[in-house]
Amino acid sequence: MSNVPAIDKSIRFKAFRQEVTRSVGALVIALAVTTVIVFLTSKAPLDALTQLFTAPAAKTRTIGLWVDDIAKLTLTGLAFSLVFQARQFAMGVQGQVYIGAIAASFVVLSPIGTTPFGLAAGVLAAMAAGAFYGFLPGIAKAKLGANEIVSSLMLNYIAIELCNFLVRTSLPLPQAGVLTTVDFPEQSVLPALVANTRIDLGLIFAIVAVLVVWFALYRTSWGLKLRLVGHNARFAEYSGIKSTFIMVSAMTASGALGGLLGAVFVQGQTWGKLTVQFEGGLAFEGILVAIVARSRPLAVPIVAIFYAYLRQGASLMNVRTDVPAEVIGVVTAIIILLVSSSFSVNFVSKLFRRAPAAAAVQSAAK
Amino acid sequence: MALLEAIGIGKTYPGGVVANDGVNLVIEPGEVHAVVGENGAGKSTLMKILFGIEQPNAGRLVLDGKDVSFAGPRAAIDAGIGMVFQHFSLVPSFAVYENVVMGSEPRQGIRFDRKRAIAEVQALSDKFRLKVDPLPPVSSLPVGQQQRVEILKALYRNARILILDEPTAVLAPQEVQELFVAIRSLVAQGKTVIFIAHKLPEVLEISDRITVMRQGKTVGQVKSSEVTEKSLAALMVGREVTLRVDRKPTDQSKRVAEVRGLRVVNARGTEVVAGLDLNVHAGEIVGLVGVEGNGQAETLEAIAGLKPIAAGDITLSGEAINGLPVLDRRGRGLASIPEDRISEGLATGATVAENLVSTKLTDRRFVRSGLLDLKAIRDNATKLIAEHSIRVGGPGYTVGTLSGGNMQKVVVARELSEQPKLLLVNQPTRGVDLGATQFIWRTITDARDKGAAVLLSSADLSELLALSDRLLVLYRGRLVAAFLNTPDLTPETLGTYMLGLSTQTAEDMKPALR
Numbered sequence: 001m002s003n004v005p006a007i008d009k010s011i012r013f014k015a016f017r018q019e020v021t022r023s024v025g026a027l028v029i030a031l032a033v034t035t036v037i038v039f040l041t042s043k044a045p046l047d048a049l050t051q052l053f054t055a056p057a058a059k060t061r062t063i064g065l066w067v068d069d070i071a072k073l074t075l076t077g078l079a080f081s082l083v084f085q086a087r088q089f090a091m092g093v094q095g096q097v098y099i100g101a102i103a104a105s106f107v108v109l110s111p112i113g114t115t116p117f118g119l120a121a122g123v124l125a126a127m128a129a130g131a132f133y134g135f136l137p138g139i140a141k142a143k144l145g146a147n148e149i150v151s152s153l154m155l156n157y158i159a160i161e162l163c164n165f166l167v168r169t170s171l172p173l174p175q176a177g178v179l180t181t182v183d184f185p186e187q188s189v190l191p192a193l194v195a196n197t198r199i200d201l202g203l204i205f206a207i208v209a210v211l212v213v214w215f216a217l218y219r220t221s222w223g224l225k226l227r228l229v230g231h232n233a234r235f236a237e238y239s240g241i242k243s244t245f246i247m248v249s250a251m252t253a254s255g256a257l258g259g260l261l262g263a264v265f266v267q268g269q270t271w272g273k274l275t276v277q278f279e280g281g282l283a284f285e286g287i288l289v290a291i292v293a294r295s296r297p298l299a300v301p302i303v304a305i306f307y308a309y310l311r312q313g314a315s316l317m318n319v320r321t322d323v324p325a326e327v328i329g330v331v332t333a334i335i336i337l338l339v340s341s342s343f344s345v346n347f348v349s350k351l352f353r354r355a356p357a358a359a360a361v362q363s364a365a366k
Numbered sequence: 367m368a369l370l371e372a373i374g375i376g377k378t379y380p381g382g383v384v385a386n387d388g389v390n391l392v393i394e395p396g397e398v399h400a401v402v403g404e405n406g407a408g409k410s411t412l413m414k415i416l417f418g419i420e421q422p423n424a425g426r427l428v429l430d431g432k433d434v435s436f437a438g439p440r441a442a443i444d445a446g447i448g449m450v451f452q453h454f455s456l457v458p459s460f461a462v463y464e465n466v467v468m469g470s471e472p473r474q475g476i477r478f479d480r481k482r483a484i485a486e487v488q489a490l491s492d493k494f495r496l497k498v499d500p501l502p503p504v505s506s507l508p509v510g511q512q513q514r515v516e517i518l519k520a521l522y523r524n525a526r527i528l529i530l531d532e533p534t535a536v537l538a539p540q541e542v543q544e545l546f547v548a549i550r551s552l553v554a555q556g557k558t559v560i561f562i563a564h565k566l567p568e569v570l571e572i573s574d575r576i577t578v579m580r581q582g583k584t585v586g587q588v589k590s591s592e593v594t595e596k597s598l599a600a601l602m603v604g605r606e607v608t609l610r611v612d613r614k615p616t617d618q619s620k621r622v623a624e625v626r627g628l629r630v631v632n633a634r635g636t637e638v639v640a641g642l643d644l645n646v647h648a649g650e651i652v653g654l655v656g657v658e659g660n661g662q663a664e665t666l667e668a669i670a671g672l673k674p675i676a677a678g679d680i681t682l683s684g685e686a687i688n689g690l691p692v693l694d695r696r697g698r699g700l701a702s703i704p705e706d707r708i709s710e711g712l713a714t715g716a717t718v719a720e721n722l723v724s725t726k727l728t729d730r731r732f733v734r735s736g737l738l739d740l741k742a743i744r745d746n747a748t749k750l751i752a753e754h755s756i757r758v759g760g761p762g763y764t765v766g767t768l769s770g771g772n773m774q775k776v777v778v779a780r781e782l783s784e785q786p787k788l789l790l791v792n793q794p795t796r797g798v799d800l801g802a803t804q805f806i807w808r809t810i811t812d813a814r815d816k817g818a819a820v821l822l823s824s825a826d827l828s829e830l831l832a833l834s835d836r837l838l839v840l841y842r843g844r845l846v847a848a849f850l851n852t853p854d855l856t857p858e859t860l861g862t863y864m865l866g867l868s869t870q871t872a873e874d875m876k877p878a879l880r
Binding site for chain 1: 670672691692693695696702704709710711712713714715716720723724725727732733736737738740
């Protein structure tokens with residue numbers, strides 16, 4: 001029995017390799033389709049593709065944008081992974097980001113903001129507010145049976161509009177009519193790690209968050225309970241695990257991560273102030289990151305590296321050529337479709353080898 | 367000439383599971399042909415291939431001397447093959463006749479000709495002696511009659527060959543006899559029946575010839591008249607097996623669990639347990655007998671704390687446990703092997719090691735200040751895997767990769783890793799092969815011999831008779847009979863009470879209610 005751990009490792013490695021092949025296969029297929037679309041729609045397709053594939057790594061400034069996206073996508077990807085592992089489909093990260101950002105803004109624009117504790121106070125306030133905002137759909141589901149997808153999506157709208165409202169009414173603006181608060185005091189802004197780029201303390205927060213979430217899920221009893229609830233809630237109840245408590249706590253912890261992302265947004269080098277619609281839809285892209293990473297915290301940053309590159313490439317292509325950034329939506333959609341279906345590289349090769357037989361099997365399976 | 371032949375069938379599922387490997391099956395017209403084998407022997411896969419649900423990777427099918435291949439069930443139905451699955455595919459709210467004709471309704475213009483449909487179903491049911499009223503909704507029928515509706519469905523589509531997948535698993539002994547009458551009448555009128563089963567006495571009773579499968583291969587075809595139950599079992603498992611366990615005399619004086627006036631109401635508001643009293647003593651196995659759905663499962667769930675109770679008291683070692691959460695009940699020495707291991711007893715996506723500690727996450731051996739002791743968890747798994755000879759590569763494999771029997775061993779290993787005071791067992795060996803059954807029976811009996819009070823429910827009467835010290839028969843959530851398990855107690859006697867055909871008086875029950 002002494003060789004058992006070795007076997008464990010080898011099967012884990014095999015599963016890991018399979019997942020990687022799957023994801024890379026999906027990426028290649030998606031990019032191939034994108035290339036075709038660019039060739040069909042663009043007047044200068046080669047130029048557009050060059051921008052998409054090389055621009056993010058071309059200059060220090062663009063690398064900064066890329067790394068900044070990696071940190072943020074990692075945080076949202078972790079937040080989604082946490083609820084997905086408990087098989088809760090809470091979609092509330094966007095709302096938590098806004099609520100967290102609002103809380104951080106109120107704290108750092110108060111007298112606390114100019115003290116040495118301003119930065120930490122802002123971040124902690126954001127996490128607390130985000131946690132509360134994640135807790136709401138959880139408790140509504142546990143006590144009232146409210147569907148968490150619906151309630152969390154609705155809470156997103158409330159948070160976005162609340163931010164809109166507060167910026168216009170309650171927060172100090174540099175001049176009337178703009179939709180941006182005054183700049184945060186310097187003590188409260190996350191310091192840049194690399195000068196003149198957007199790479200700031202948020203990257204460190206993201207790396208720490210990856211380790212904390214991994215540790216919580218795989219090394220604590222709370223994490224094991226959470227994963228057992230995710231695998232089979234009835235089984236968890238039968239084993240004596242209080243699955244509603246686990247569910248609510250998972251959504252609350254995920255909310256804290258969402259709130260942290262909110263602070264990283266507004267207290268970071270990108271903004272350093274609160275503005276309406278500051279998040280630009282990034283929070284939701286954590287769903288893609290979590291799905292491709294199979295909700296594994298250690299895989300989240302790796303997926304984020306690739307996805308952030310594509311995201312920046314698309315936006316630079318949008319600015320510099322005639323191909324709109326929306327093309328990247330095609331990539332995203334194809335990747336999600338392939339990764340979340342029972343797609344495997346073998347299946348694709350089989351599909352090409354003997355398409356009719358495979359089709360017959362499929363229809364028979366229905 | 368054979369009516370249907372499968373020659374050299376091979377089927378490998380994606381993922382590399384070889385389900386069939388050179389399987390040969392010869393079905394003669396007008397016979398009842400049984401296919402027997404342990405779970406995982408490949409019976410179901412073979413039937414799915416015959417019915418067009420799965421496509422073989424190798425071999426061929428010959429029907430009426432001509433090569434055929436079925437792209438789907440539709441093609442198989444058109445060729446005259448019908449199949450009745452273990453889990454019925456009926457629309458519960460539709461009437462019997464609607465279920466039978468659905469998909470090929472008689473029409474008058476574009477209208478559904480109900481009168482003709484009813485008449486046709488009635489005629490079919492008379493012709494084949496499958497007595498069932500065409501008018502009531504299927505949901506109001508007992509399981510035995512629902513099965514007849516399934517058979518009628520196949521016959522309505524002109525099936526010449528009828529495949530019955532484990533048809534007796536859900537039936538009481540009397541209903542089994544009725545099914546056999548119907549099968550004989552079908553054969554007498556020229557139909558051919560393929561009968562999948564693993565209860566050997568039934569197989570020997572109904573079939574003309576038997577094909578035995580083991581580990582994806584056909585290991586033999588025999589005439590029923592030429593084999594005995596024992597030689598057939600040996601053929602199935604590849605070695606001699608004795609399916610019986612010895613129960614040691616134990617001290618049964620201490621009352622461990624008491625249930626008084628238990629009432630359980632289900633989600634639809636119907637009373638499923640209607641005022642039940644029972645006691646279980648240390649060192650005895652009490653069998654709950656009944657056709658499925660007569661309150662046995664709910665009784666066990668109520669005691670385990672998984673179902674709220676409407677009224678009544680449950681005590682364990684003299685302390686009331688109603689209202690206590692599951693973990694507290696487990697802490698007081700309750701263990702439970704649930705009915706459905708996949709949906710309730712295991713997390714199939716988690717590893718064997720994680721499944722084996724799921725009930726012990728407050729135990730200081732495995733969890734200290736909220737942190738998992740991974741080494742202790744792995745050592746625990748390695749130990750239990752060895753003790754229960756669970757066939758798995760190691761503690762880190764996910765439970766979903768195990769066979770049914772080995773999954774059940776994981777459940778049993780977890781629940782009995784510490785000697786329980788009260789053990790609740792529901793369908794411990796359903797869908798489990800003979801080797802594993804033997805092992806699980808042994809383990810349960812060992813727990814009893816060491817002083818556990820065991821409450822056992824099973825759909826398999828032979829299991830109840832093999833294991834129990836006392837038997838309590840439930841009908842519609844009430845106790846209708848109680849027996850001490852003596853050698854002269856037969857399944858037929860129990861069956862009379864299970865079907866509610868008679869009820870013992872309180873006086874008759876008294877000796878067996880302690």
